[in-house]
Amino acid sequence: MPSTTDRNRRRDTPPPRTGSNENEVLRGFLDYLRTAIAAKIDGAPEPQVRTAVVPSGTNLLGLLNHLTFVERSMFLGDEVADWQATFQAAPADSAAEVVARYRDAVKRANEVLDGCTDLGAPVPRPRSDRPAPSLRWALTHMIEETGRHAGHADILRELIDGATGR
Numbered sequence: 257m258p259s260t261t262d263r264n265r266r267r268d269t270p271p272p273r274t275g276s277n278e279n280e281v282l283r284g285f286l287d288y289l290r291t292a293i294a295a296k297i298d299g300a301p302e303p304q305v306r307t308a309v310v311p312s313g314t315n316l317l318g319l320l321n322h323l324t325f326v327e328r329s330m331f332l333g334d335e336v337a338d339w340q341a342t343f344q345a346a347p348a349d350s351a352a353e354v355v356a357r358y359r360d361a362v363k364r365a366n367e368v369l370d371g372c373t374d375l376g377a378p379v380p381r382p383r384s385d386r387p388a389p390s391l392r393w394a395l396t397h398m399i400e401e402t403g404r405h406a407g408h409a410d411i412l413r414e415l416i417d418g419a420t421g422r
Contacts, residue, residue, distance in 0.1 A: 269421075279375055282395040283366075289402040290362050293320060296409040297355050304416040305351045316412050317345040317354050319405045324358045326401055330394050331365035333381030369395075 269292070274284030297305060297316055306317045325342040328334040336342060345354050368380060369391075378388035389397070413419050 283369060286395060286399050286402065289399060289406050293323065293402060293406040293409050294355055294358055296413045297351050300351060300413060300416060306345060309412060309415045314408060316409055317351060318343040319409050320354050320358050321345040323402060323405055324361045327361040327365045330398060331368045331379060331381065
């Protein structure tokens with residue numbers, strides 16, 4: 257197991273002080289977590305960024321790849337046939353490509369969210385074969401999902417090269 261040095265430690269970034277309304281608070285925390293998990297991939301060495309260091313097979317690129325699919329499904333209406341498959345990035349994908357796809361999905365999701373003012377209204381998405389959740393539920397779910405996987409990423413990154421912090 258790698259040793260942790262001061263060089264590998266980053267100063268923690270505290271949670272955001274967001275606006276006073278519910279929408280601003282939820283979006284502020286979601287963006288905070290989105291930034292934190294993408295940062296976990298930055299500078300992670302190949303091939304460890306895609307190598308499982310825990311028995312479940314979870315790896316850093318797979319977590320970010322999965323979250324890309326979740327963002328696209330929740331806010332853009334993309335269908336996902338096999339959720340388990342989303343936990344693996346394609347072998348040809350570089351870490352930079354996976355991060356870029358995630359950031360693009362977040363940008364596109366935020367464009368949808370920018371047009372939403374009523375947290376009780378359904379998430380506007382093109383798929384109409386099933387009811388969309390409320391914006392409040394979708395934001396809360398994405399905070400939970402992203403936060404849970406950001407915690408996994410914290411541990412995986414520390415196991416890989418000792419890097420810690422948000």
